[in-house]
Amino acid sequence: MTQFYALLFSLLIILCGLSPRLAADTLNIKLVTQHNQPLADAVVELVSPAGTALPAGEPASVTQQGLMFHPFVSAVVRGSAVDFPNLDKTRHHVYSFSPAKTFEIELYSGKPEQPVIFDKAGIVALGCNIHDYMQAYIYVGDSPLLAVSNSQGELSFSAVAPGDYQLRLWHPWQLAPAAEQHLTLSGSQQLQFTLAIEHKTKPAAPKRGFGQ
């Protein structure tokens, strides 16, 4: 029954999206799992075939707080610098052995001296050498049109120029890489995509020992 309502709801959204009364420059995308559950932390990248010039990426940061990376999934455009501020009392040793970006910020506290520049598109798995359970991902995209779904599985692009786009979809737990989809934007649109994932528990800090 729930599914039935969800489906109904999705159709309504799509129909709304097609309504000429809405503004044409907003793209709302809803992501669900194969079980039709909202899919959080999913990255959607819209690549313009025209080859849009890369604007300097906004400085992004992946913080460490409560022995956790925040956010779990980040998406940055190629060439962006990402800070890894440590808000915990403990030191962290952030590293990545991913081909897109291999780096290592050895034991530090506070904010590292230099942000890390991600100059190559790809997926970067972040880990902490002294806290194995800490895990985070940075999606380095070719296009600046990048968004990460919220806990409701929703994300939106505003002020997107109408035209043809390649839509890329990624999630760290995806069972298989999703194929790129061609998308023609004309005005505001409401879209929904389904991605099969292996459901996992998000990394969480273990109960503290040592009397803290």
Added chain:
Amino acid sequence: MLFRSLRSKLIAILVLLLSLFALATALATLNSMKHDSLSQARDMLNVASKVLRQALQIRATQLSDSVGLLATDFAFRRAVATAEQDTIASVLQNHGGRINADLMLLLSPDGELLVSSDAQLQQADIKPLFLQTGSANSSVADILALHGQPYQLVLAPVRAPNLIAWAGMGFLLDKPLADDIKAITDLDISFVIRQPDSLRWHSSTLTAAQQQALTPVLPLLLQQGGNLQQERDQDYLSVASALDQPQQLWAVQHLSNQRWLSSYQAFRQQLLLIFGATLSLALLVAFVFARSITRPLDALSQFARRIGQGSIEPAPTAGNDEIGLLGRTLHTMQQNILQREQQLLFNAEHDALTGLYNRAAVDRLLPDILAQHDGSLLQLNIRHFKHLNDILGFANADKLLVQLARRLTTVLPKPLLLARLGGDEFLLVYAGLLTPAQVQAKLLLLTEHYPLQQSLINLKLCAGLYHFFAGGERLSDALRRTDIALEHARHSPQRIATYVQGQDESHQRELQLIRDLPEALQNGQFYVVYQPKVDLKQQQCRSCEALIRWQHPSLGFVPPDQFISLAEHAGSIGLVTQWMLQQVCRQLALWQQQGLQMQVAVNLSVQDLLEPALCQQIAALLAQYQLSAASLALEVTESAIMQDADTIVRQLTALRQQGISLAIDDFGTGQSSLAYLKQLPVHEVKIDRAFVKDIATNSNDALIVSATTQLAHSLGFKVTAEGLEQHSGLSALSQCGCDTVQGYYFAKPLTSDAFVKWQRDFSQSPARWFSGETTL
């Protein structure tokens, strides 16, 4: 027979029972013990098998932890993340070395074999283990056979921090591991690999030789899987457990038979020892017990045998049990037997009437006296006791005997032995030689004044006395000689006779003659002689007297009067007469054939005449030989007739009626009565030789012969004079009127042949016999 005696039977039964019991117990115990031991051994093996699995599990966990730690090593992860083949190989080498891994490899998250320390290793080899990883992304461990090597292989995920690879570390199941497990389980262990066509020992705590020995049973062991395998000819009890999924790797654990059997064997040894000791003890107890039964029994048996032999020794002492009772019973029996024996002995040796010793007692007691003393045997006998018996009656006669016996006991000096031999005969034995005068004195005391039925009776006693000397006498001789003396005493006026040396020998000779006579008649020891009787008037010989002769082979010539009177006493005279009549009749028949007419006289005894069948016997003989009765004459003595005149006269009358001539023999010597003489149906009297032989010189004899002849003639008898020896008597006899004469003058008794010859001679010239011209 082995178990003949009670003792051996008892022992055998006890020992057999005990043995059976002990054997059954021992077998049951040993069997259960062995079963227990075996079951314990199985338990031990099963536990060991579980311990092995546990140990391998623990080792897997430890190895997993180790590999897991290794996989999280930052440097290792960094090296793996480089994806450089050489770097990865070296880091594997390096980190595998840290945990002593024998095999190192790296798989992609998809299970693709990236690097391996074993170049031959294929992705497919690892796949079974990789498949176990699933989505858990945690370490897995399993035992695999890789290229013929048993490995405990661990796959651990390598995260950076997402899964970037699987690090695999293999650890060989090798000798040190086997040793470790052996240290835990205390059992030998072998790792065996099953190959398509064979089994291979990989590593083992057993020696090569032990492995060699176990090799044949391995296939069966593996086939039975977890089941125990015990081969009788093996030294081990083994259990096999498959270690991997395809069952190519096996751990075989071995329990030495020696270990689980040793306690069983020790127990068996003890049991045997106990069994042996118990059996020995039982044997001893059985022996002692059996002896305690059989020994008194033996003693009693011996005792009973001695009772049978007449022993009077006391019974062996015994307790109050059944054996004791038997002993007392035997003792009572012994007493009773003794009493009865004494009673029997008394009865056997004492005369019931008088209470004196009897003949049997004499037989028993007298030999000792004869051997030890010089002395006298005195045998007494009541004269005419038969007569007394007749007069007084048996009861009174017995009373008389009792009185006599009583008086005999009072006669002094007391005899050594006093016995009643039987009837009216008593025997007294004295030490010292009694004279007839002493005997006479004793008899005087014994003869008179026996009160019987208000009257006094005197007895006439005869006494035979015999002197014996110590050691020289046999019982039978002494008694016989005493008896002979008594026999003589009966005929003696003093009624006392002492045995004289030699009497016994003549007595013996008489006994022998009596004994030999019947046989001698058959054996031709007897023969007949004939003495002619000459008719004085006609001067011819027409008759003769047959006389019997006995030529005994050892005693020589036996005088007829001797053996005939013996035969009369012994009652065998009938035999002699029969034989005589037979011989004479045969001779008569022979002579008749030869033309010799002769009348032959045969002497008859009084017993012959008392035989009623005599007439028929003679008639039969005469008929048999076809003789006329006239040819046979019979002579009977005067004294014989007198014994039972009536019967004999009747018999003689019958014979006379048959036509047989009869004569009275030895006429003039017997106490004949003239009254009888006139009644006698005889033809002839024969005057005894006592009157004839001296007739020529003795005028009294001539007178007696003359008178007798006249008397006889006047009674109608012919007269024969017997015993004419000289020619000189012949004329006297003629003058006396004798009809015939018989005597040595004419001829002594002659054998038949000689008689025929003499008769022929005489017939040819009888005159010269009467004229006295004959030469004898």
